[in-house]
Amino acid sequence: MTTSPAATGGVPRVFSVIRALAEAQADGARVTQVARHVGLTQATTHRLLQSLIGEGMVEQDERTKLYRLSIDFFALAAKAGNPGNLRELCRPVLLRLCASLGDSIFLLVRSGFEAVCLDRSEGPFPIRSFTGDVGGRVALGVGQGALAILAFLPQEEREEVIRFNLARVREYGVYDEVYLRTEIERVRQAGFAARNSGLLEGMAGVAVPILDREGRAVAALSVGTIADRLNPERLPTVVELLKREAATIGPKINPFDATLRRPAQSLASSPAPQRIDGTQPGATP
Known part of the structure; x- marks a missing residue:
């Protein structure tokens, strides 16, 4: 200082x-x-x-x-700077994307070395995801949403996460450091993460980072669907919609939003998500 x-x-x-x-x-x-x-x-x-x-x-x-x-200081600043939080800000976006694409949409937020599913809007196709229900966690680098966040962290933070999480992502059987770094660079160049790793058979996903005013990835918008629905012909349209919505969210993010510091607190006070038919979801979306 x-x-x-x-x-x-x-x-x-x-x-x-x-x-x-x-x-x-x-x-x-x-x-x-x-x-x-x-x-x-x-x-x-x-x-x-x-x-x-x-x-x-x-x-x-x-x-x-x-x-x-303290967290009380950030909570006070959040009320003064912006009455909304990330989940409230993104909820209309999730509903809009779900209606437009007909697929399940996820909002993931970074929490230390992990990504947490903060919200989702479920489409008509039964799918599986790494995070499962709202509140589910996955190591940064595993799955498209968590990979999109990791790829757009500042370099020093990104390296720290890679060192910490490498042993965890290796547990999935297809990852090593070279593969992970190659994927990160590919995502950074393309601006999105979209590759069917085969870890969830028949499933595919695509995600884009949500960047704050400083260009730091704090969250990700992710589509989860069956593999046939993310073919090369449809993928560019999906990516364009995700990028467009993410670009509208970034400038509105309150840097003092307690959700970004304590994702679990936001989840604890939120109502349980429901399927489009009004029933409660199971262990996976």
């Missing part, structure tokens, strides 16, 4: 500390780092941090003693 002149007055000092934490690494910062950044004494900085903890805006890791902005 870079050093800035000390702010004068109580409120400016508080906000200088908040800004310092916002610029810190994801794990947080030590009181000495924050003090150096804002140009205040360690004692004053510690007092301000404790006040922010008391208001629920800052939290301290008990093990590392690092300070970071």
Whole structure:
């Protein structure tokens, strides 16, 4: 973190500390780092941090003693910046794509080294998917949606995910590091992921990333269907529709949306999805 002149007055000092934490690494910062950044004494900085903890805006890791902005801070910022969350924003898109294509549409969001199925709109064809129901998880790199997210992460994050997930994706029997990296590069060049790996017999999928304002992949729109419906003649039309919808979502994404930090919280408060006939789904879409 870079050093800035000390702010004068109580409120400016508080906000200088908040800004310092916002610029810190994801794990947080030590009181000495924050003090150096804002140009205040360690004692004053510690007092301000404790006040922010008391208001629920800052939290301290008990093990590392690092300070970071709390989930309550991000929730408050989300309400101020945009009343909607990612699932609400994308729901009309899923319904529109499902009606247009006649296939099942999935919304996947990144959660650490995994992709979580945040929502879906089910088409008339019985299919299987890697994530299954809403709330299902799969390692980033497995399945078209998770691969689309992985391919469009910043390079440093992408490399970290590959190192962590390589052993997991190898469990599927057809993946190795060369294959995974080749697929990632192909997806980056094409702008979408679409290949029937044979892992789910008779099934096929295509996915495009949803990029935030900084061009970072935070989610993916994915079509799951039977293999015959994603033939070379139809694939370009499906991809174009997905890309068009994803492009409309990206600029509207609230960077403080708690869904992007804690996908499970959004799922816990959401009603269970239903099939188009109104019945509850089983273990797979």
